[in-house]
Amino acid sequence: MGQFLILQLRPETDASDDEYLAIRKKTGLSESDCHRIRLDCEDLPEGLDPRDFAGVIVGGGPGCVSDPVEKKTPVEAKIETAVLSLMPAITEADHPFMGCCYGIGILGAHLQGDVSKRQYGEPVGPTHCALTEDGREDPLLQGLPEEFEAFVGHKEALQALPDGCTHLVRSAPCPFQMVRYQQNVYATQFHPEADSHDFERRINIYKNHGYFPPEEAGKLIDICHAADVRYPEQVLRRFVERYG
DSSP states (O other): OOOEEEEEOOSOHHHHHHHHHHHHHHHTOOGGGEEEEETTTOOOOTTOOGGGSSEEEEOOOSOOTTSOGGGSOHHHHHHHHHHHHHHHHHHHHTOOEEEETHHHHHHHHHTTOOEESSSOOEEEEEEEEEEOHHHHHSTTTTTSOSEEEEEEEESOEESSOOTTEEEEEEESSOSOSEEEETTTEEEESSOTTOOHHHHHHHHHHSTTTTSSOGGGHHHHHHHHHHSOOOSHHHHHHHHHHHHO
Protein backbone atom coordinates (compact mmCIF):
# COMPACT_ATOMS: atom_id res chain seq x y z
CA MET A 1 0.00 0.00 0.00
CA GLY A 2 1.22 3.48 -0.81
CA GLN A 3 1.60 5.99 2.00
CA PHE A 4 -1.21 8.50 2.68
CA LEU A 5 -0.62 12.12 3.63
CA ILE A 6 -2.76 12.97 6.67
CA LEU A 7 -3.15 16.73 7.17
CA GLN A 8 -4.65 17.77 10.49
CA LEU A 9 -6.17 21.18 11.15
CA ARG A 10 -7.12 20.94 14.84
CA PRO A 11 -5.08 23.13 17.24
CA GLU A 12 -6.21 21.02 20.22
CA THR A 13 -3.74 18.16 20.77
CA ASP A 14 -6.28 15.78 22.32
CA ALA A 15 -8.76 16.33 19.48
CA SER A 16 -6.02 15.99 16.85
CA ASP A 17 -4.69 12.76 18.35
CA ASP A 18 -8.19 11.32 18.65
CA GLU A 19 -8.94 12.18 15.03
CA TYR A 20 -5.69 10.64 13.80
CA LEU A 21 -6.39 7.40 15.66
CA ALA A 22 -9.99 7.39 14.37
CA ILE A 23 -8.81 7.75 10.76
CA ARG A 24 -6.37 4.89 11.20
CA LYS A 25 -8.95 2.70 12.95
CA LYS A 26 -11.64 3.24 10.30
CA THR A 27 -9.27 2.73 7.36
CA GLY A 28 -6.94 0.06 8.70
CA LEU A 29 -3.91 2.26 8.01
CA SER A 30 -0.85 1.50 10.12
CA GLU A 31 1.39 4.26 11.40
CA SER A 32 3.92 3.44 8.68
CA ASP A 33 1.16 3.84 6.06
CA CYS A 34 0.67 7.48 7.12
CA HIS A 35 2.67 10.67 6.83
CA ARG A 36 1.00 12.81 9.48
CA ILE A 37 1.39 16.59 9.58
CA ARG A 38 -0.28 18.76 12.22
CA LEU A 39 -0.51 22.09 10.46
CA ASP A 40 -1.13 23.99 13.68
CA CYS A 41 2.37 23.26 14.94
CA GLU A 42 4.34 22.09 11.90
CA ASP A 43 5.25 23.75 8.62
CA LEU A 44 4.84 21.85 5.39
CA PRO A 45 8.23 20.36 4.47
CA GLU A 46 9.92 22.32 1.71
CA GLY A 47 9.22 20.74 -1.64
CA LEU A 48 6.44 18.47 -0.35
CA ASP A 49 4.37 17.29 -3.31
CA PRO A 50 0.98 15.73 -2.48
CA ARG A 51 1.23 13.69 -5.68
CA ASP A 52 4.07 11.70 -4.12
CA PHE A 53 1.48 10.04 -1.85
CA ALA A 54 -1.22 7.48 -2.64
CA GLY A 55 -3.79 10.02 -1.46
CA VAL A 56 -4.36 12.98 0.81
CA ILE A 57 -6.78 13.00 3.77
CA VAL A 58 -7.63 16.33 5.40
CA GLY A 59 -9.29 16.24 8.80
CA GLY A 60 -11.77 18.62 10.40
CA GLY A 61 -11.21 21.60 12.64
CA PRO A 62 -12.85 24.57 14.32
CA GLY A 63 -11.75 27.12 11.71
CA CYS A 64 -13.95 28.54 8.95
CA VAL A 65 -12.58 29.51 5.54
CA SER A 66 -15.40 32.04 5.17
CA ASP A 67 -14.36 34.07 8.23
CA PRO A 68 -12.77 37.43 7.39
CA VAL A 69 -8.99 37.50 7.73
CA GLU A 70 -9.17 39.81 10.74
CA LYS A 71 -11.32 37.26 12.60
CA LYS A 72 -8.94 34.35 12.11
CA THR A 73 -6.37 33.62 14.78
CA PRO A 74 -2.75 33.44 13.58
CA VAL A 75 -2.89 29.66 13.94
CA GLU A 76 -6.12 29.39 11.92
CA ALA A 77 -4.65 31.58 9.19
CA LYS A 78 -1.45 29.48 9.11
CA ILE A 79 -3.41 26.22 8.84
CA GLU A 80 -5.68 27.51 6.09
CA THR A 81 -2.81 28.97 4.04
CA ALA A 82 -0.83 25.74 4.27
CA VAL A 83 -3.58 23.38 3.17
CA LEU A 84 -4.79 25.71 0.41
CA SER A 85 -1.24 25.86 -0.96
CA LEU A 86 -1.46 22.14 -1.84
CA MET A 87 -4.84 22.28 -3.56
CA PRO A 88 -3.67 23.47 -7.01
CA ALA A 89 -1.38 20.43 -7.42
CA ILE A 90 -4.16 18.12 -6.19
CA THR A 91 -6.93 19.43 -8.41
CA GLU A 92 -4.78 19.97 -11.52
CA ALA A 93 -3.64 16.34 -11.35
CA ASP A 94 -7.03 15.03 -10.18
CA HIS A 95 -5.03 13.40 -7.39
CA PRO A 96 -6.89 11.32 -4.75
CA PHE A 97 -8.08 13.62 -1.97
CA MET A 98 -10.59 13.22 0.85
CA GLY A 99 -11.49 16.39 2.74
CA CYS A 100 -13.53 15.73 5.88
CA CYS A 101 -15.76 18.51 7.27
CA TYR A 102 -13.39 21.51 7.14
CA GLY A 103 -12.05 19.86 3.99
CA ILE A 104 -15.20 20.62 2.00
CA GLY A 105 -14.76 24.29 2.84
CA ILE A 106 -11.13 24.12 1.73
CA LEU A 107 -12.07 22.48 -1.58
CA GLY A 108 -14.94 24.92 -2.13
CA ALA A 109 -12.75 27.94 -1.40
CA HIS A 110 -10.02 26.68 -3.72
CA LEU A 111 -12.57 26.22 -6.52
CA GLN A 112 -13.87 29.76 -5.85
CA GLY A 113 -17.23 28.34 -4.80
CA ASP A 114 -19.68 29.95 -2.40
CA VAL A 115 -18.69 28.84 1.11
CA SER A 116 -20.36 30.84 3.87
CA LYS A 117 -22.48 30.83 7.03
CA ARG A 118 -25.47 32.24 5.19
CA GLN A 119 -27.34 28.92 5.23
CA TYR A 120 -26.91 25.24 6.02
CA GLY A 121 -24.96 25.30 9.27
CA GLU A 122 -25.91 22.24 11.30
CA PRO A 123 -25.94 21.61 15.04
CA VAL A 124 -23.64 18.99 16.53
CA GLY A 125 -25.07 15.49 16.31
CA PRO A 126 -26.43 12.96 13.80
CA THR A 127 -28.10 14.02 10.56
CA HIS A 128 -30.07 12.06 7.98
CA CYS A 129 -28.22 11.75 4.64
CA ALA A 130 -29.35 10.43 1.26
CA LEU A 131 -27.49 9.39 -1.88
CA THR A 132 -28.09 11.35 -5.05
CA GLU A 133 -28.45 9.60 -8.39
CA ASP A 134 -24.76 10.22 -9.09
CA GLY A 135 -23.91 9.09 -5.57
CA ARG A 136 -25.43 5.66 -6.19
CA GLU A 137 -22.94 5.13 -9.00
CA ASP A 138 -19.84 6.51 -7.28
CA PRO A 139 -17.19 3.90 -6.37
CA LEU A 140 -16.99 5.06 -2.75
CA LEU A 141 -20.76 4.91 -2.24
CA GLN A 142 -21.97 2.16 -4.55
CA GLY A 143 -23.96 -0.44 -2.64
CA LEU A 144 -24.39 1.70 0.50
CA PRO A 145 -27.94 2.25 1.75
CA GLU A 146 -29.92 4.96 -0.05
CA GLU A 147 -30.21 6.73 3.30
CA PHE A 148 -27.95 6.70 6.35
CA GLU A 149 -27.07 8.75 9.42
CA ALA A 150 -23.81 10.66 9.84
CA PHE A 151 -22.29 12.95 12.44
CA VAL A 152 -22.04 16.66 11.67
CA GLY A 153 -21.35 19.94 13.42
CA HIS A 154 -20.37 23.00 11.42
CA LYS A 155 -20.94 26.74 11.12
CA GLU A 156 -20.36 27.17 7.37
CA ALA A 157 -21.24 25.18 4.26
CA LEU A 158 -21.23 25.15 0.48
CA GLN A 159 -24.13 27.31 -0.67
CA ALA A 160 -24.00 25.97 -4.23
CA LEU A 161 -22.23 23.21 -6.13
CA PRO A 162 -18.86 24.48 -7.41
CA ASP A 163 -18.09 24.20 -11.11
CA GLY A 164 -16.64 20.83 -12.02
CA CYS A 165 -18.16 19.06 -8.99
CA THR A 166 -20.61 16.18 -8.84
CA HIS A 167 -23.18 16.11 -6.04
CA LEU A 168 -23.09 12.73 -4.26
CA VAL A 169 -24.85 12.99 -0.85
CA ARG A 170 -27.47 15.44 0.43
CA SER A 171 -29.45 16.12 3.59
CA ALA A 172 -32.45 18.32 4.26
CA PRO A 173 -30.63 20.79 6.56
CA CYS A 174 -27.48 20.93 4.40
CA PRO A 175 -27.81 19.92 0.74
CA PHE A 176 -24.14 19.39 -0.04
CA GLN A 177 -22.98 16.65 2.31
CA MET A 178 -20.56 15.05 -0.14
CA VAL A 179 -19.17 16.14 -3.49
CA ARG A 180 -16.57 14.94 -5.97
CA TYR A 181 -14.42 17.18 -8.15
CA GLN A 182 -13.44 15.53 -11.43
CA GLN A 183 -12.98 11.83 -10.65
CA ASN A 184 -10.76 11.49 -7.57
CA VAL A 185 -11.08 14.62 -5.41
CA TYR A 186 -13.71 14.11 -2.69
CA ALA A 187 -15.00 16.14 0.22
CA THR A 188 -17.65 15.52 2.87
CA GLN A 189 -19.50 17.90 5.15
CA PHE A 190 -20.16 15.00 7.53
CA HIS A 191 -17.44 13.22 9.49
CA PRO A 192 -16.61 9.87 7.85
CA GLU A 193 -14.04 9.05 10.55
CA ALA A 194 -16.21 9.58 13.63
CA ASP A 195 -18.30 7.11 15.63
CA SER A 196 -20.34 7.94 18.73
CA HIS A 197 -17.36 7.55 21.07
CA ASP A 198 -15.26 9.89 18.89
CA PHE A 199 -18.05 12.45 18.91
CA GLU A 200 -18.49 12.21 22.68
CA ARG A 201 -14.85 13.18 23.12
CA ARG A 202 -15.17 16.04 20.63
CA ILE A 203 -18.31 17.37 22.30
CA ASN A 204 -16.39 17.58 25.57
CA ILE A 205 -13.38 19.21 23.90
CA TYR A 206 -15.38 21.78 21.91
CA LYS A 207 -18.24 22.53 24.27
CA ASN A 208 -17.00 26.10 24.73
CA HIS A 209 -16.36 26.83 21.05
CA GLY A 210 -19.80 28.17 20.17
CA TYR A 211 -21.27 25.09 18.49
CA PHE A 212 -23.89 24.60 21.21
CA PRO A 213 -24.67 25.82 24.72
CA PRO A 214 -22.16 24.07 27.04
CA GLU A 215 -24.91 22.87 29.35
CA GLU A 216 -26.34 20.76 26.50
CA ALA A 217 -23.19 18.62 26.16
CA GLY A 218 -24.59 15.68 28.13
CA LYS A 219 -27.82 15.63 26.13
CA LEU A 220 -25.91 15.75 22.83
CA ILE A 221 -23.70 12.85 23.93
CA ASP A 222 -26.80 10.75 24.68
CA ILE A 223 -28.25 11.60 21.26
CA CYS A 224 -25.03 10.58 19.54
CA HIS A 225 -24.85 7.23 21.32
CA ALA A 226 -28.47 6.53 20.37
CA ALA A 227 -27.82 7.16 16.67
CA ASP A 228 -27.05 4.39 14.17
CA VAL A 229 -23.95 5.84 12.50
CA ARG A 230 -22.08 2.97 10.85
CA TYR A 231 -21.94 3.71 7.11
CA PRO A 232 -19.89 6.94 6.84
CA GLU A 233 -16.70 5.15 7.92
CA GLN A 234 -17.13 2.83 4.91
CA VAL A 235 -16.67 5.85 2.65
CA LEU A 236 -13.29 6.60 4.22
CA ARG A 237 -12.22 2.96 4.18
CA ARG A 238 -13.19 2.59 0.51
CA PHE A 239 -11.16 5.70 -0.33
CA VAL A 240 -8.05 4.10 1.15
CA GLU A 241 -8.75 0.72 -0.43
CA ARG A 242 -9.34 2.27 -3.86
CA TYR A 243 -6.23 4.43 -3.93
CA GLY A 244 -3.85 2.60 -1.66
